[in-house]
Amino acid sequence: MSRAWARAHANIALVKYWGKRPGPFNLPAVGSLSITLEGLASETRVEFDPNLTGDAVRLDGRSDPGTTTKVTATLDLLRARAGVTWRATVESVNNFPTGAGLASSASGFAALVVAADAALGLGLSAEQLSELARRGSGSAARSIFGGYVEMARGHADDGHDAIARPLLAGAEWPLRVVIAITDRGAKRVSSRDGMAQTAETSPYFSAWVEGAEADLAEARVAIAERDFDRLAEVSEFSCLKMHASALAARPGVLYFNPATIAAIQAVRVLRQDGVPVFFTIDAGPQVKAVCLPEAESRVAEVLAAVPGVVEIVRTGLGPAAMVLPEHARC
């Protein structure tokens, strides 16, 4: 087979990934812990063709040189493993806004490596796929798996131990996620640039890195014990610390827009009123409200009424990345 088709789901970190270790392998400065989301998916078709002279990459129907360069770098890793030099045609579509802080690079690179692995018949393990996906986008390592996922910081210089592993299947604790989209456009400062600026100039970056392991340990326990309040506390703490580390950069990196603040305030009021919900926010202005199933309708209703919220997406926990049958849509 020289072509294959795969689907992977976006994920949101509850214990955040922010900042890289030095070196060429896109290594995270901190471990992270995420949930994979059912409703936000990338579908990617990869077809290797000996007659091509370069990779032809289309994301949501469009080509751009920056995306092609990054996809080529990831495909090169798989080509090297397969011992081939074939270029590829890559078609990828997201069913949600791209580059807007909704983890499209996570689902996109996870789908890419799974499809390329299948197309080349490599039969790599999930751990190997996780490592390859990380090279394209740090958070993509987590989207190889479904449900609750932990990504190790790792210590090796070559990054072989900086991979994700599944902690718990989504069905074992089926939290719901209400996403308040406050801006459909691509963010002005990419995650990659925001991380670099934070690591280079924020006086808080080292304290951010130092605190990560304790947050991971706390979140792990909360998930193992299905302790919602504890998961809520450590998740909001990690989220605000991440944004605070960026805000303290010089100049400050600010991903919030007015509706982000209004949504945070709305979630806080709900939680004070006893509703089991907490917020998390990635490098972008969207607010993800994580809640117990019985709270979902109320949370969605309240967030929909927040000024500046343009769309509500309701979703649950999603599965691991998967190869799709050949007859699927392309």
Add this chain to the structure above:
Amino acid sequence: MSRAWARAHANIALVKYWGKRPGPFNLPAVGSLSITLEGLASETRVEFDPNLTGDAVRLDGRSDPGTTTKVTATLDLLRARAGVTWRATVESVNNFPTGAGLASSASGFAALVVAADAALGLGLSAEQLSELARRGSGSAARSIFGGYVEMARGHADDGHDAIARPLLAGAEWPLRVVIAITDRGAKRVSSRDGMAQTAETSPYFSAWVEGAEADLAEARVAIAERDFDRLAEVSEFSCLKMHASALAARPGVLYFNPATIAAIQAVRVLRQDGVPVFFTIDAGPQVKAVCLPEAESRVAEVLAAVPGVVEIVRTGLGPAAMVLPEHARC
């Protein structure tokens, strides 16, 4: 004389004060640098009366036990110096919203100590008044002076060296300040509580403290050289670092509201367009835009159009706290 009347002006820190040193003297964890504002004033009348059995304190026409307790504690310091036990009637009015992040405690306590000093005939020096004002409210130490003011962190346990001193008269570099008021109400978390929560729980607090002296040095140079861009950069850096340290507390302390973010974004766009303006924000949702005089009209126009901005106050740099003639309004 057993009564006197004084006026003091609010100030905003460009290099922020946030956090206290341990001990009973309300000692700051960091030095700070501020500008005293012409348009935001407290006027306070103090009359000592041997026949009173307790201090009678009215702020903006209202009495409340919390304010009275704090005023009594400050008056006790002045009574001890004068060797008297007379209780006092205190009437204080602010010409701007109280407790809303507009430094009403700074102007209020500065006016209180200046009036009480005059009423008791103590004739204390400005340095002594600054120290006494600090005991009531850390930032009040700065409102004893006009124009550009630096507040030393100090090192003595008794706080005698934690006082403010004037750096430059306002007329020497007459910056303008456009205040975008986004909420006239009192903030939910007082500065005092927000500082304590940050110092106790924020992993970024020690880095915040460590960075203060470098920021002060940079701001001092910028003021001495009338270097607006440099003052803008260090001021925004200090402001965002302060808020970031609070945001990283557990739970996070968030003083911004949606309009705060919108106003920050508006100021950033103006500055990118070459308009000489920067923002600073104290423990509250109001945004203070500091600008060169030629930019004031444009800045006021833009901020007035920001959704959620309910009032614009335009002001310049104000004078030191002063005793008012007896025939002034009470």
